[in-house]
Amino acid sequence: MEENYKLSKWLNDEMSAEELSEFQADKDFAIFEKIKKYSSELETPAFDEQKMLSKIVTSPKKEVKIIPLFKNWMVRVAAILLIGMGLLFTFRNVASSTEFADYGVQNTFSLPDNSEVVLNSGSEIQYKKWNWDNNRSLNLEGEAFFKVAKGKKFEVNTTVGKVTVLGTQFNVKQRGNYFDVSCYEGKVKVNFGNNEFILTKGMSVAVRDGKTIPIPTKNNLKPEWLEQEMVFHQESLPSIVAEFERHFNIELELNATGNGQLFTGTIPAKNSDTALQILCTTYHLKPTKVTKTKIILEND
Incomplete structure (x- = not known):
């Protein structure tokens, strides 16, 4: 570092007589002299500012293609969101929906066609929202009262029997091997085993262990448990x-x-x-x- 400093002072003629005498005594002084001589003979070409500016202006411009760094990332995020929403929609509509009434409570809800259902305590219903208007079918465990909106065939399936209606009000109860259906409005078809019954307003049918039980005609407008x-x-x-x-x-x-x-x-x-x-x-x-x-x- 000190040698470079001395060389710089010598090239700029900034050395004192004593420093110059000491520097000339250096073994490499002859080399420094040659470098100084040849470098002084070099000529730098003249710089034509106007010519350079004209060249820059008249040179053809190349189209610069800008690729946003976040573009691909955003496309991927949008695709993931779209797929996720599609899967969520499919799951919610194709997968079975469940309504449940715990012990000591009743659960009132509407099906996709606005048919009304009241679940009695300790009961459960499963159904699919997808294509409901063309396939109005559900599974019942327990007891429920239905006010069915008019439309295509409406089915209530239990482990003992099946109830089929078009538009009516009826009650279905299935507890173990006991199966009970009462019609409060319209017409109801009941199937269990090889048996089929057609019920109209006020009529009921009950089955226990595969055998029918006589039930008197009902004059009330809804099942007693709702009262x-x-x-x-x-x-x-x-x-x-x-x-x-x-x-x-x-x-x-x-x-x-x-x-x-x-x-x-x-x-x-x-x-x-x-x-x-x-x-x-x-x-x-x-x-x-x-x-x-x-x-x-x-x-x-």
């Missing part, structure tokens, strides 16, 4: 207890024996204590409350 009443036709005590559990969302432990009596009648269901009192009086049971939601039923 907070539980109606039983030749029901066993365990079946009634199970219905109590669903309706009131409580646990009943049945420790009674010798109660093979079948019950037919109506029990008000607005208050669990009143309903239990009627049930216990009928079957000579004694209720013992263990917790707020658990009750043991024993022989009185």
Whole structure:
């Protein structure tokens, strides 16, 4: 670094006499002299500013192609979003939709054609929204009341039987091997096994273990459970207890024996204590409350 500094001062004639004498004594001074001599003889070509400007102006312009860095990225994002929306639409419409009513509650909802459905406690319906107007078919577990909008054939499928209508109001109940259909308006076709029934307003059909059970003609406009009443036709005590559990969302432990009596009648269901009192009086049971939601039923 110091040698370069000395060389620079020498080339610019900035050395003192003492520094010059010391620098000339350097072994490389002869080389420095030759470099200085030859470099001074070099000539730099004259720079014609006007000529250079004219050349720049008159030279043909090449089209500059600009490719945005984010273009491909944005296209990919848009494609992913489009595919995602398509998959979501397909899933929502083609996949089965489920409506459920938990114990102690009822669920009211509308189907895609504005048919109205009320699910009773502990019941479930599955259906597909896709092409619903041309394929009005659903699966039911439990009990539901339907107000069907007019249109093409409407089917309710259960594990015991099938109900087919065009436009009407009816109730379907399926609990285990029990199957019950009541018509409140219009006409209903009921199939189970090799049997077929045509029901009109006020008519009902019930099946237990593959055998029909006589049900009197109904004059009411909707099922009793919508009016907070539980109606039983030749029901066993365990079946009634199970219905109590669903309706009131409580646990009943049945420790009674010798109660093979079948019950037919109506029990008000607005208050669990009143309903239990009627049930216990009928079957000579004694209720013992263990917790707020658990009750043991024993022989009185």
